[in-house]
Amino acid sequence: MASSAVPPNHSDGSKHRKHYLPLESNPDVFTQLIHRLGVSKNLVFQDVYSLDDPDLLSFIPRPALALVLVFPTATETYEKEKAAREAAREEYHGKGEEEDVVWYRQTINNACGLYGILHAVSNGPAHLFIEPESLLSRILTKCIPLAPTERALALEDSEELEHAHHAAAVQGDSVVPQSAEDDVDYHYVCFVKSHKNGHLYEMDGSSKGPIDRGALANDEDVLGEMAVSVVKEYLGREEDGNVGFSLMVLVQDGA
Secondary structure, three states, X not given: OOOEOOOOEOOOXXXXXXXXXXXXXXXXXXXXXXXXXXXXXXXXXXXXXXXXXXXXXXOOOXXXXXXXEEEEOOOHHHHHHHHHHHHOOOOOOOOHHHXXXXXXXXXXXXXXXXXXXXXXXXXXXXXXXXXXXXXXXXHHHHHOOOOHHHHHHHHHOOHXXXXXXXXXXXXXXXXXXXXXOOOOEEEEEEEEEOOOOOEEEEEOOOOOOOEEEEEOOOXXXXXXXXXXXXXXXHHOOOOOOOXXXXXXXXXEOOO
């Protein structure tokens, strides 16, 4: 089971209003949830088993539309590096048409898997696969004009989103925590290519905002050399290598 808690307070100092059961790091569970939200069944999540083996990478349909990285957070290295990075950043205030990517601040405890999914399907080519009048379409219509705090509250207030997430969270092979308020020590980060400026963005709802990692070539996707190097930064931070890490990719199913 993989997900993580977010900082204990909202930006306005209030406690969490919502706690979700964490999602299993399982491409079938993630795929079920995006379809339940209203993404075309042409899109699916798959495991990425290697970032270096050309044979294993050749099985992944291209272009890769988004990456979702799952990694352990209960390490001194991660906590120190994130704290230093966030201290040097300004709070993000983007909204509406001015945004190069659609970013969601995470205020629902243990729901970082859901935020990873929302980042993956709200940006890049994936956003073109959202069915009209679907739950996700309605969420985007409501959220995009809002500033980050109001956008976060809109997600919290969506009972339909909560029900869809719960249905996915009780699937999979892992033991579901007895309480949604039980914190777990894994976190999801998403990587997308902006459909507006072509840059690679690191999307983490527990950060101060999206992180622009630089421009990708027109024909470069999120499994290209640049994006892979960013993912490897995470893998290289811990002395034990990639223990506890997993990676999923959002692709168009060719079946």
